[in-house]
Amino acid sequence: MRLLVIDDDPKFRTYISAGLRESGVECETAEDGQAALDVLQKNERSFDLILLDVMMPKRDGWEVLMDLREKGRETPVIFVTARDAVEERVKGLQLGADDYIIKPFAFAELLARVEAVVRRRKALLPIEYGDLKLDLATRAVWRGGRSIDLSPREFDLLRVLASNSDRVMTRVELLAAVWGIHFDPETNIVDVHIARLRKKLEAHASPLIQTVRGEGYVLAAREHA
Numbered sequence: 001m002r003l004l005v006i007d008d009d010p011k012f013r014t015y016i017s018a019g020l021r022e023s024g025v026e027c028e029t030a031e032d033g034q035a036a037l038d039v040l041q042k043n044e045r046s047f048d049l050i051l052l053d054v055m056m057p058k059r060d061g062w063e064v065l066m067d068l069r070e071k072g073r074e075t076p077v078i079f080v081t082a083r084d085a086v087e088e089r090v091k092g093l094q095l096g097a098d099d100y101i102i103k104p105f106a107f108a109e110l111l112a113r114v115e116a117v118v119r120r121r122k123a124l125l126p127i128e129y130g131d132l133k134l135d136l137a138t139r140a141v142w143r144g145g146r147s148i149d150l151s152p153r154e155f156d157l158l159r160v161l162a163s164n165s166d167r168v169m170t171r172v173e174l175l176a177a178v179w180g181i182h183f184d185p186e187t188n189i190v191d192v193h194i195a196r197l198r199k200k201l202e203a204h205a206s207p208l209i210q211t212v213r214g215e216g217y218v219l220a221a222r223e224h225a
Contacts, residue, residue: 001118002026002046006036006064007053007080012103016051016080019107025114033059037067040075047075048118051110052097054081054088062095069096076117080110127162130221132201132208134162143208148200153178157193158201161209161219170216190217 005016005027013029020027028047030036033056040047050068054061065077078099079092089100098117101110127134131144139155141148150158160177161169171190175181179189194209194217201208210218 001048001114002028003114004036004039004047004050005029006033006050006056006061008032008056009053012053016107016110019111023111025111032056033061033064036064040068040073049076049078049114051080051114052077054079054083054092062091065092065095065097074121076121078113078117080105127159129162129165129219130208131205132162132219134159143201144205146204150197150200154193154197154200157190158197158219161217165219168212168215168218174216 003020003025005013005020006029007013007016008031010031013031017027017029028039030039035058036050036052037059040050052061052064059067061079061081068075068077076098077096078101079089079097080101080103081088082103084102092100098121099113101113124137126136133142134140134155136159139152141150141155141158156178157174160174169177172182172184174190175184175187178193194211198207198209206221208219208221210220212218
């Protein structure tokens with residue numbers, strides 16, 4: 001992970017950045033809101049998360065967050081501040097913050113919240129494989145720019161295959177991940193849904209789901225031996 005720490009307290013910046021680096025997290029710092037926006041203007045996409053103070057000179061934390069969200073920048077933000085009024089926490093979340101932690105705090109708690117926010121965001125990132133794209137937030141699917149209508153179960157099956165692209169998934173693994181069945185009930189339900197998926201995904205494009213005889217299925221552009 002790579003974080004941007006925005007706070008006007010130099011001791012706090014030093015403490016947090018040192019702790020993050022010791023935990024294997026890269027970080028960059030900014031001493032006020034305007035300096036932060038200048039950094040983000042140059043390389044906002046290189047940060048996995050932003051730790052943002054509220055009360056700062058030049059541009060406060062509210063302004064920084066509003067600027068980011070108005071420009072369509074979705075980098076996760078955690079407010080880190082001594083201001084603990086409920087209405088301020090609500091305001092931060094309404095503006096688009098992902099979490100709000102009050103100073104003082106245990107560093108372990110901060111690290112756990114950072115990891116949780118990044119994990120939640122990554123879980124909703126689109127999956128792309130060649131000309132296939134899955135939007136996990138809306139459960140929409142496209143191939144070659146063409147929208148494909150899938151049933152909820154078909155989408156879940158494709159999501160599992162796409163999340164493990166180029167790796168052969170056994171029928172038992174697919175049953176567990178999609179249907180919650182953790183044994184082989186000798187059913188052909190997987191094969192039936194794979195056939196439906198192939199029909200929809202490959203109607204106007206090349207084969208994408210390959211059968212690996214005696215093992216299972218794999219989402220791959222080329223056939224597996």
